[in-house]
Amino acid sequence: MKKLVFAVVALAMLVAFTGMAMADDPVNQTPETQGIDTQTVVYCLGTTTENDNIVWTQSSEYIGNSPPLQPTERYYVMSYTEDTIMDNGYGEYTKQMSTDTQNKVANQFNFEATKQVDFVQVQEGYGYITTEESLLLDGAANATPSAGRFICPFAAATYEYIPQYCNIVEMGSSFDGYAVSMLTDAEERHVAATADVGVAMNYGVELEGVGTAAAWINAHIMEGRDGTTGKAIDLVYSELTTASGTIVDFQKIMAYESGVRRF
Numbered sequence: 001m002k003k004l005v006f007a008v009v010a011l012a013m014l015v016a017f018t019g020m021a022m023a024d025d026p027v028n029q030t031p032e033t034q035g036i037d038t039q040t041v042v043y044c045l046g047t048t049t050e051n052d053n054i055v056w057t058q059s060s061e062y063i064g065n066s067p068p069l070q071p072t073e074r075y076y077v078m079s080y081t082e083d084t085i086m087d088n089g090y091g092e093y094t095k096q097m098s099t100d101t102q103n104k105v106a107n108q109f110n111f112e113a114t115k116q117v118d119f120v121q122v123q124e125g126y127g128y129i130t131t132e133e134s135l136l137l138d139g140a141a142n143a144t145p146s147a148g149r150f151i152c153p154f155a156a157a158t159y160e161y162i163p164q165y166c167n168i169v170e171m172g173s174s175f176d177g178y179a180v181s182m183l184t185d186a187e188e189r190h191v192a193a194t195a196d197v198g199v200a201m202n203y204g205v206e207l208e209g210v211g212t213a214a215a216w217i218n219a220h221i222m223e224g225r226d227g228t229t230g231k232a233i234d235l236v237y238s239e240l241t242t243a244s245g246t247i248v249d250f251q252k253i254m255a256y257e258s259g260v261r262r263f
Helices: 005-018 153-158
Strands: 035-059 074-100 111-121 128-141 165-189 199-223 233-258
Touching (some): 035 111, 074 165, 128 199, 165 233
Antiparallel strands (some): 035 074, 074 128, 111 165, 128 165, 165 199, 199 233
C-alpha cells in the first residue's frame, strides 16, 4: 500500500512534542518474571470473534501501598484491548501477541501485538465487520535521586534527580464496514533495569476497504523539573483521523518515547 504523507507529518509532530521534558523512569522487574505468547489463525466462512483484554499493574515498591505513592516509588498501569466481530462473510484473521515482564533494553518491548484481518461479505447487504483496538500506558512517580539509576555517568552527573511525573498515553484504531484488508501493530515498554532505557509506545494501522476507519492518539503529560513537587510542564495532546466510504488507503503511525536519555 502507498504511504500517505500526513502519517509521516503526524509522527514528526508527536516526537517534537514528547521531546520537550519527558522523563519517565521505567519500573524494574520483579524477581520472578512471566512470558505469555499466543498465535491465532482463523479462516472462516460465517462468524468469527476475537476478544483480548490485558491490564498490567506494576510498582517499584508494592502496589498495595498506593495511593499515595511512596517517596521514590514508580508506578505503571498498561492496558490493551481488542474486540473484533466478522459476521455473514468470509474472514481471515491472523494475530501474534507477546507479553514479557522482564527488564528490556532500548530496542525491545514488554508487550507486542500484530494482527492481519481480511473480510468480504458473501451476500451484498448482509456481511459486516467491526473491529477496535486500544493500547494505553499510565505512569506516575515521585522524584528519584539519579545516583544508582543510570549506567551512563554523564546522565547521573547532569541530573541530581529524575523529576516527578504523571503521564498517560492512549493509541488505537477501529473499522466498521463490509470489506477490509487491515494490518495493525502495537508495542510498548515500561520495565527496565535502569533509567538509561526510556518508556516507549508505538502504534500503527494500515488498511483499505469499504466502511468507516478511525485512528487516534490521546495524551496528558505532567512533569516536574527537579526534586520538588512543582509542575514544570502540562501538555494535553489529541489527534483523530477518520475516513468513510471506499477507502483506497488509510495509514497512521504514532510513537511516544519518554526518558531522561533518548536516542
